Amino acid sequence: MAVQAQRQGAVGSVHDSVRDREIDVEQEHLDRVYRRLEEKIHEAEFLMQDAARRGQVGTPGALAERDAQVFRAGIHLNRLNNEFEDFLFGRIDLLTGKDGKKGPDGAYTAVEPAEGAVRPDNTADIAETLHIGRIGVLDQDYTPLVIDWRAPAAAPFYRSTPVDPGRVVRRRVIRSKGRQVLGVEDDLMRPELTAYLDGDELPAIGDGALMAALGQARSHTMRDIVASIQAEQDLVIRAPAASVTYVEGGPGTGKTAVALHRAAYLLYQDRRRYAGGILIVSPTPLLVAYTEGVLPSLGEEGQVAIRAIGSLAEGSEATLYDSPSVARAKGSSRMLKVLRKAARGALELNDPPARLRVVAFGRRLELEARQLDGIRRSALGGTAPVNLLRPRARKLLLDALWEQSGAAGRHSDPELAAELRSSFDEDITSEDAFLAFLDAWWPELTPAAVLDAMADERRLGRWARRILNPGEVRKVARSLRREGRTVHDIALLDELQAVLGAPARPRRKRELDPLDQLTGLEELMPVREESQRERAERLAQERVEYAHVIVDEAQDLTPMQWRMVGRRGRHATWTVVGDPAQSSWSDPDEAAEARDEALGTRPRRRFELTVNYRNPAEIAELASKVLALAMPGSVSPKAVRSTGVEPRFTVVEDTLGATVRDEAARLLERVDGTVGVVVAMQRREEARRWLAGLGDRVVALGSLEAKGLEYDATVVVSPAEIADESPAGLRVLYVALTRATQQLTVVSADRDDPDAAGVPDLLRD
Ligand SMILES: Nc1ncnc2c1ncn2[C@@H]1O[C@H](COP(=O)(O)OP(=O)(O)OP(=O)(O)O)[C@@H](O)[C@H]1O
Numbered sequence: 001m002a003v004q005a006q007r008q009g010a011v012g013s014v015h016d017s018v019r020d021r022e023i024d025v026e027q028e029h030l031d032r033v034y035r036r037l038e039e040k041i042h043e044a045e046f047l048m049q050d051a052a053r054r055g056q057v058g059t060p061g062a063l064a065e066r067d068a069q070v071f072r073a074g075i076h077l078n079r080l081n082n083e084f085e086d087f088l089f090g091r092i093d094l095l096t097g098k099d100g101k102k103g104p105d106g107a108y109t110a111v112e113p114a115e116g117a118v119r120p121d122n123t124a125d126i127a128e129t130l131h132i133g134r135i136g137v138l139d140q141d142y143t144p145l146v147i148d149w150r151a152p153a154a155a156p157f158y159r160s161t162p163v164d165p166g167r168v169v170r171r172r173v174i175r176s177k178g179r180q181v182l183g184v185e186d187d188l189m190r191p192e193l194t195a196y197l198d199g200d201e202l203p204a205i206g207d208g209a210l211m212a213a214l215g216q217a218r219s220h221t222m223r224d225i226v227a228s229i230q231a232e233q234d235l236v237i238r239a240p241a242a243s244v245t246y247v248e249g250g251p252g253t254g255k256t257a258v259a260l261h262r263a264a265y266l267l268y269q270d271r272r273r274y275a276g277g278i279l280i281v282s283p284t285p286l287l288v289a290y291t292e293g294v295l296p297s298l299g300e301e302g303q304v305a306i307r308a309i310g311s312l313a314e315g316s317e318a319t320l321y322d323s324p325s326v327a328r329a330k331g332s333s334r335m336l337k338v339l340r341k342a343a344r345g346a347l348e349l350n351d352p353p354a355r356l357r358v359v360a361f362g363r364r365l366e367l368e369a370r371q372l373d374g375i376r377r378s379a380l381g382g383t384a385p386v387n388l389l390r391p392r393a394r395k396l397l398l399d400a401l402w403e404q405s406g407a408a409g410r411h412s413d414p415e416l417a418a419e420l421r422s423s424f425d426e427d428i429t430s431e432d433a434f435l436a437f438l439d440a441w442w443p444e445l446t447p448a449a450v451l452d453a454m455a456d457e458r459r460l461g462r463w464a465r466r467i468l469n470p471g472e473v474r475k476v477a478r479s480l481r482r483e484g485r486t487v488h489d490i491a492l493l494d495e496l497q498a499v500l501g502a503p504a505r506p507r508r509k510r511e512l513d514p515l516d517q518l519t520g521l522e523e524l525m526p527v528r529e530e531s532q533r534e535r536a537e538r539l540a541q542e543r544v545e546y547a548h549v550i551v552d553e554a555q556d557l558t559p560m561q562w563r564m565v566g567r568r569g570r571h572a573t574w575t576v577v578g579d580p581a582q583s584s585w586s587d588p589d590e591a592a593e594a595r596d597e598a599l600g601t602r603p604r605r606r607f608e609l610t611v612n613y614r615n616p617a618e619i620a621e622l623a624s625k626v627l628a629l630a631m632p633g634s635v636s637p638k639a640v641r642s643t644g645v646e647p648r649f650t651v652v653e654d655t656l657g658a659t660v661r662d663e664a665a666r667l668l669e670r671v672d673g674t675v676g677v678v679v680a681m682q683r684r685e686e687a688r689r690w691l692a693g694l695g696d697r698v699v700a701l702g703s704l705e706a707k708g709l710e711y712d713a714t715v716v717v718s719p720a721e722i723a724d725e726s727p728a729g730l731r732v733l734y735v736a737l738t739r740a741t742q743q744l745t746v747v748s749a750d751r752d753d754p755d756a757a758g759v760p761d762l763l764r765d
Contacts, residue, residue: 018203018205019183019184019205019206022184022203022205023181023182023183023184026091026172026174026176026181026184027180027181029088029131029145030088030174030176030179030181031179032145033088033131033133033137033145033146034179036137036138036139036140036145037137039140040137087133087134087135087146088131088132088133088134088146088174088176089132089133089134089173089174089175089176089226089227090131090132090133090149090154090157090171090172090173090174090227091129091130091131091132091171091172091174092129092130092132092156092157092160092168092170092171092172093126093128093129093168093169093170093172093195093197093202094126094127094128094129094130094156094167094168094169095113095114095117095118095124095125095126095127095167095169095195096113096114096117096125096127096128096167097112097113097114097117097127097128097167098112098113098114098115112166112167113166113167117167118190118193122192122193122194123193123194123195123196124169124193124194124195124196125195125196125197126169126195126196126197126202128167129197130144130147130153130154130157131144131145131146131147132146132147132148132149132154132157133146133147133148133149134148134149134226134297134298134299135148135299136148136151148268149226150238150264150265150268150269151268155234155238156168157171158229158230158231158233158234158237159231159234159235160189160231161189161231162188162189162190162191164231165189165190166189168189168190169188169189169190169193169195169202170186170187170188170189170195170202170204171186171187171189172184172185172186172187172205173185173186173212173227173228183206184205184206185205185206185212186203186204186205186206187204187210188204210228210230210613210640211641213225213227213228214613214640214641214741215641217671217672217673217674217712218673218674218710218711218712218741219673219674220289220290220674220699221289221290221291221292221293222256222257222260222290222291222293222294223294223297224257224260224261224294224297224298225254225257225261226261226297226298229261230254230611232607232608232609232610232611233254233257233258233261233609235607236258236262236607236609237258237261237262237265238265239262239605239607241266241269241270241548241573241575242573242603242605243573243574243602243603243604243605244573244574244575244576244599244602244603244604244605245262245573245574245575245576245604245605245607246576246604246605246606246607247259247575247576247577247578247606247607247608247609248577248578248579248580248606248607248608248609249577249579249608249609249610249637250579250581250609250610250612250635250636250637250738251579251582251612251614251615251623251637251734251735251738252612252613252614252615252620252637252639252710252738253609253610253611253612253613253637254609254611254613255552255577255578255579255609256287256291256552256553256577256708257294258577258609259280259550259552259575259577260280260291260294260295260298261294261298262550262575263278263280263295263300263304263548263550264295264298264299264300266278266548267300267303267304271303273547274303274547274548275303275547276545276546276547276548276572277303277304277305277546277547277548278303278304278305278546278547278548278549278550279304279305279307279546279548279549279550279568279569279572280304280305280306280307280550280552281307281309281312281549281550281551281552281557281565282306282307282308282309282552282553282708283308283309283552283553283556283707283708284308284309284310284704284705284707284708285308285310285311285317285319286701286705286709287308287552287553287707287708287709288306288307288308288311290708290709291306291708292306305546309487309490309491309556309557309561309564309565310486310487310490311490312490312494312564312565312568313490313491313493313494313497313564314497316485316490316493318484318485318486318487318489318490319487320484320485320486320487321486321487321681321702321704322479322486322487322488323475323479324586324725324726324727324728325472325475326475326476326479326488327486327488327558328586328587328727329468329472329475329476330476330479330486330488330489330491330492330558330560331488331491331558331559331560331561331585332558332559332560332587332590333559333560333563333590333593333594334467334468335492335495335560336495336560336563337467338454338460338463338464338467338468339450339492339495339496339499340383340499341463341464342450342453342454342460342463342496343386343445343450343496343499343500344380344386345453345459345462345463346445346449346450346453347376347386347441347442347443347445349443349449349453350440350443352440352441353437353440353441354368354369354372355367355368355369355372356372356397356401356434356437356441357433358401358428358431358433358434359431360401360405360424360427360428361405361407361424361427363405365401365404365405366404367397367400367401367404371400372441375393375396375397375400376393376441376442378396379392379393379396384501385498385499385500385501386445386499386500386501387444387445387500387501387502388501389442390438390442390444393438393441393442394429394438394442397438398424398425398428398429401424401428402421402424402425405424407420407421407424408421445500446500447492447493447494447496447497447500448493450496450500451480451489451492451493451496452480454476454477454480455477455480455481456477457473457474457477457478460473460476460477461473464476488558488560488561490564491558491560491561491563491564492560494563494564494567495560495563495564498567544567544568545567545568545569545570545571545572546568546569546572547571547572547573548569548572548573548574548575549565549568549569549572549573549574549575550574550575550576550577551565551574551575551576551577551578552577552578552708553577553578553579553582553707553708554576554577554578554595555578555579555580555582555583555585555588555591556578556582556583556584556585556707557585557591557594557595558585558591558594559590559591559593559594560594562591562594562595562597562598563594563597563598565598566597566598566599569598573602574599574602576595576599580631580634581627581630581631581634581731581734582707582731582734582735583728583731584704584707584726584728584731584732584735585728586726586727586728609637610637610638611637611638611639611640612636612637612638612639612640613640614710614738614739614740614741615639615738615740615741616639616641616642616643616645616741616742617639617641617642618642618643618644618645618646618647619639619647619737619738619740619744620636620637620639620738621639622647622737622744622763623636623734623737623738624636625762625763625764625765626719626730626733626734626737626762626763627734629730629762630730630731630733630734631731643742643743645742645743647743647744647745647746648663648743648744648745648746649745649746649748649754649757649758649759649760649763650663650745650746650747650748650758651747651748651749651754651758652747652748652749652750656717656718656747656749657686657687657689657690658690659747660677660679660687660690660691660715660717660747661690661691661694663715663745663747664677664690664691664694664698664715665694666745667712667713667715667743667745668694668695668697668698670713670742670743671712671713671742671743672712673697673711673712674697674698674699674711674712674713675697675698675699675711675712675713675714675715676698676699676701676706676709676710676711676713676714676715676739676740677690677691677698677699677700677701677714677715677717678701678702678703678706678714678715678716678717678722678736678739679700679701679702679703679717679718679721679722680702680703680717680718680721680722680725681702681703681704681725682725683702683717683721684700684701684702684705687700687701687717688700699711703722703725703732703733703735703736704732706735706736706739707735709739710739710740710741711739711740711741712740712741712742712743713740713742713743713744713745714736714739714740714743714744714745715744715745715746715747716733716736716737716744716745716746716747717747718747718748718749718751718752718760719733719736719737719746719748719752719760719762719763720748720749720751720752720753720760720761720762721749721751721752722736723762724751733762746758746759746760746763748760
C-alpha cells in the first residue's frame with residue numbers, strides 16, 4: 001500500500017498556493033481533454049445524422065449500414081456523455097524507463113527505470129507524465145491525453161508501491177466534478193528522491209488518496225474504487241481469465257469491489273470473447289442494489305448481469321428465507337436424489353387413467369394397469385429428463401398394442417410388415433382417446449408443479465425415503481405449503497428444470513412492422529424492429545450460459561446453489577471470491593465438494609487479499625474475538641486505519657425496541673451517512689417497526705441480509721441471539737460485526753450475559 005507523502009508536512013506549510021497551483025495545472029489538462037471530447041461528440045453526432053440521411057435511401061443494404069453506424073455512434077455518444085462526470089481521476093509521473101516487458105499477467109508491470117535515471121545525489125528528472133481515466137482519449141495527433149484505467153500502460157498507477165516503485169515517482173489522484181478540478185491527493189512512491197519536472201521541484205499534496213476515500217461517508221450505493229485500487233487488488237483485477245481465479249480475503253478487503261472492477265477489466269481486454277456475457281452472482285437483492293451502479297460508473301453495462309442467488313432461475317425473485325434447519329435440508333446435495341424421485345413420481349400426480357383402450361384395425365385393444373406400470377418403469381430407466389422421455393413412452397405403448405393386435409405375424413416381407421406397422425401407429429395416434437390418455441398418463445411437468453407436489457408430507461416422505469429423516473420431511477413439506485418461494489426453493493426449481501427437461505415452449509411471435517410487411521423487408525432484416533438496446537436486453541434475458549461467471553460471497557453457496565450456478569458456466573472461465581470465516585452454510589465440506597464439481601477440473605489460480613479497508617482497527621479488533629471462536633487459528637485482515645472511537649456497549653433498559661431505537665438515533669447524529677441495525681433473522685420485521693420515522697439513512701437488516709453491505713455506523717443487536725440462530729451462527733455474527741466504517745454499538749439483552757461494562761459474554765477477552 002502506498003505510503004503517504006513524506007514531504008507533506010513541509011509542503012502543507014507552504015500555504016495553499018502550492019495546492020492551488022497544482023489544481024490549476026490539472027484544470028488546464030482537464031480543459032484540454034474536454035475540448036477534445038467535445039470535438040469527438042460532434043464527430044459522433046455528425047455520424048448519427050449522416051447515417052440517418054443514408055437511411056432515407058431505403059435499400060436493404062443501406063439500412064443495414066445505417067443500423068451499424070447508428071449503433072456504433074450511439075455507443076460512442078452514450079459513453080462520452082455518461083463518463084463526463086469525474087472521468088479523469090489519476091496521474092503518474094515517471095522516470096525514464098528501460099524497454100517495457102510484460103509481466104505474467106500480460107500487463108506491463110513494474111517497468112524499472114533506466115540506469116542513471118536517478119542521479120547519485122538522489123535527484124532525478126520526470127521523463128513522462130500520464131493521466132488515467134475511465135476511458136482513453138487521444139489528441140488529434142494520437143498522443144494520449146487520457147489513458148483508460150484498464151490499459152497496460154495504466155497498470156503502474158495501481159501496482160507501484162514504495163517497496164516496489166518501478167518508474168513511478170508520484171501518483172496523484174485528481175478529484176473533479178463535471179468540468180472542475182476540486183482537489184488533488186498525492187502519494188510519493190520514492191519519498192527519498194528530489195524529482196524535477198521541467199526544472200521545478202515536484203511537489204506532493206494531501207494525505208494520500210486512499211485515506212481520503214476511506215474516510216468519506218457511505219450512502220446506500222457502493223462507489224467504484226478506480227482511483228485508489230491497491231497493488232494486491234490490482235493483481236486480481238488484471239489476472240488473466242484462464243480457468244478459475246480464486247480469491248480469498250477477510251471482511252472489507254475489497255473482494256466485491258475487486259470482482260466488479262474485474263468484470264469491467266475483462267470486457268475491456270476481450271470484448272468479443274465476453275459478448276457471451278458475464279454473470280455476477282450475489283447473495284442478496286440488497287447487495288445487488290448496493291453494487292449495481294459500480295459497473296455503469298466504469299463505463300460498462302449490458303454485457304454484465306448481476307443477479308441475486310434467489311433470482312437466478314428464470315422468472316424467479318425470491319426474498320424469503322427458510323429457517324436454518326429447512327435451509328440446511330433444501331440446500332444439501334441429498335436433495336438431488338429426492339428431486340429425481342419426485343420428478344418421476346409426479347407423473348402419477350393427477351390420478352392417471354388405470355387402463356388404455358383403443359380401436360385399431362377394427363379390433364379393441366386394451367392395456368391394463370399392471371402393463372402400463374411396466375411400460376412406465378422401462379421408459380423411465382436411466383437418468384434422462386422426464387419430459388423428454390415422453391416420446392419413448394409413447395413408442396413403448398404402441399409396441400405393446402401392436403403385439404396385442406397380433407398383426408405382427410401377418411406379413412413375412414419386412415417392407416410390407418413395416419408399412420403395416422406404420423399405418424397401425426398412425427391409426428392409433430390419430431385417435432383422440434389415445435392422445436387424451438397420453439396427456440393424462442405422461443403429463444408435461446413443470447418444476448413448479450413438482451415442487452408444489454412435494455408440499456404433501458406423505459408424498460414427500462415416499463420420495464425422500466432413506467434420504468431425509470422424518471423430521472426433515474415434515475419441515476420441508478410444511479415450508480413448501482407456505483405462500484411464496486424462498487431463496488433455497490429457487491435452486492430446487494432450477495434443478496427440477498434440468499431433471500425434467502424443458503417442455504416444448506410455444507414460440508413467441510414477434511410484432512411486425514406493417515411497413516416492413518408491405519415492402520417485404522421483414523424477411524430480409526429479421527431484427528430490424530428491435531432497437532439494439534432491446535435486442536441486447538432480450539438476449540441477456542434469454543441467456544442461460546455465460547462466458548465468465550463471477551461468484552461473490554462464494555462461501556455461502558449451498559451445494560444445490562453451486563449446481564445451479566455451475567449450469568450457467570459450463571464452458572465459462574470463473575472468478576470466485578469469498579471468505580470461509582463468513583460462511584452462513586453449516587457444512588462447508590459438502591459445499592466445497594459441490595463447488596469443485598461445478599468448477600470441474602479447471603486449474604485454479606489463488607489470490608489472497610489481506611488488508612481491511614472498511615473497518616477501523618477498533619472495530620476490527622472486536623470482531624477478531626468472534627473470529628477466534630468461529631474459526632480458531634484464522635488470521636484477521638489488517639485494518640488500514642483507526643478512528644480512535646471504541647465500540648460502544650449498551651444493555652437493554654426498558655424494552656429491546658426502545659433501546660435499539662435510541663442507539664440508532666444517537667448514531668444518526670454522529671455520522672453523516674448511513675446507519676445499519678443488524679438483528680437475528682427472526683426479528684427483522686419487528687426491527688423495521690422499531691426504526692419507523694427515523695428517516696431513510698437508517699435501515700434494519702436480518703443478519704443474513706447484511707452480507708456484503710456496509711454502513712457508516714451499525715447497531716448489532718444481541719450477539720448471542722444471532723450466534724444461536726443457526727449452526728453457522730458465530731460466522732454470521734462475525735459478518736454482522738464487520739459492517740461499520742466508523743462506529744459500532746452492541747446492544748446486549750439478558751441472554752448475552754453482559755458484564756458491568758455492558759460487554760456481552762461472546763465479545764469478552
Ligand atoms: N482500494 C480501495 N480504495 C478505496 N476503497 C476501497 C479499496 N478497497 C476497498 N475499498 C472499500 O472498502 C470497503 C469494503 O470493500 P468490499 O465491500 O469490496 O469488501 P469485501 O471484501 O467484499 O467485504 P465483505 O467480505 O465484508 O463483504 C468498500 O467501501 C470499498 O469501497
